[in-house]
Each structure stands twice: as C-alpha cells, then as structure tokens.
Amino acid sequence: MCDCPYAYGFPFEYRYDINGTADILFRNDSSVREYVKPILTYVPTSGGTLSIVNHNDNDREFKLTGIPSSITAVIDNDNGIIQDTTSNVNLYDGFNLNFFRFVHGDNNLTVTGKGPLIISGRLLYNVAG
Structure with missing residues (x-):
C-alpha cells in the first residue's frame, strides 16, 4: 500500500574529476516532471570558481566564485544550504x-x-495508479 503518489528511486552518486571544462550528460528519467535538486560536493584542487551551466534549463548557471583551495564545499540545492x-x-x-x-x-x-x-x-517516480 502506498499513501502518497510519489516514491523515491535508489540513491545515485556520480563523481567527475574536473580539470578546466567538462561536458556532462545527465539523464533525469523520473516519471515526475519536477526539478531534481541534487547535492553537490566539490573539493577544489586550486582556488577559484565552480560553474555548472545546464543547457537544457535555458542555460541556467550555478556559480560559486572565490572558493579557496583545500576545502570541501557541500551544496544542498533542495534546501538552499551551501557550506564548507x-x-x-x-x-x-x-x-x-x-x-x-x-x-x-x-x-x-x-x-x-x-x-x-x-x-x-x-x-x-509516480506510483499512483
């Protein structure tokens, strides 16, 4: 028995070693047509900027500048929390x-x-029948 129309799929985690600029394709195959706001964890090897442009979201850019090196930045996009x-x-x-x-x-x-x-x-995922 399900008491709501949605269910979460299994957790996903993908690691990308960025060295300059990288193009990544992520497929959101959710049956629910809402935004998915993941958690980002970034450990810069040198200070500077992290930029992620989603070309399928009208070239919307997430951008952090002035990041010091040797920190661990965790961005919880769903809850709007950015922390070192x-x-x-x-x-x-x-x-x-x-x-x-x-x-x-x-x-x-x-x-x-x-x-x-x-x-x-x-x-x-939509599980309502």
Missing part, C-alpha cells in the same frame, strides 16, 4: 543565487572548475 565542511568559509559571498537543478529528460551540462565534483541525490 572543513574550515567554515562563508561561500555565499561568491554565489550567484541560482541553485543547481536538473530538468526532466536530458541535462547537457558544462562544468568549469578544478577538482572532484560529486553529484548525488534521488529521483522521484
């Missing part, structure tokens, strides 16, 4: 106020930065 889990640097000062999200279907991304980027979350 290693030294408590205020990362909101360099944020462009566009939290990252996936649209339904293909998401062609252009990622700019230096260091590992982990994208994790869960997709929603």
Whole structure:
C-alpha cells in the first residue's frame, strides 16, 4: 500500500574529476516532471570558481566564485544550504543565487572548475495508479 503518489528511486552518486571544462550528460528519467535538486560536493584542487551551466534549463548557471583551495564545499540545492565542511568559509559571498537543478529528460551540462565534483541525490517516480 502506498499513501502518497510519489516514491523515491535508489540513491545515485556520480563523481567527475574536473580539470578546466567538462561536458556532462545527465539523464533525469523520473516519471515526475519536477526539478531534481541534487547535492553537490566539490573539493577544489586550486582556488577559484565552480560553474555548472545546464543547457537544457535555458542555460541556467550555478556559480560559486572565490572558493579557496583545500576545502570541501557541500551544496544542498533542495534546501538552499551551501557550506564548507572543513574550515567554515562563508561561500555565499561568491554565489550567484541560482541553485543547481536538473530538468526532466536530458541535462547537457558544462562544468568549469578544478577538482572532484560529486553529484548525488534521488529521483522521484509516480506510483499512483
């Protein structure tokens, strides 16, 4: 028995080693046509900028600038929380106020930065009959 019309799929986690610019294709095959707002974990190998442009979301850009090296930035896009889990640097000062999200279907991304980027979350599925 299900008491709601949606169910979460299995958790996903993808790691991308970014060294300059990388093009990534993410397929959101959720049966629910809502935005998916994953968690981003970024560990820059050198300070600077993390930019993710989703070309399938009208070229919407998520951007953090002025990121110091050797931190761990965790961005919870669903809850609107950006934090440095290693030294408590205020990362909101360099944020462009566009939290990252996936649209339904293909998401062609252009990622700019230096260091590992982990994208994790869960997709929603319609289970109502």
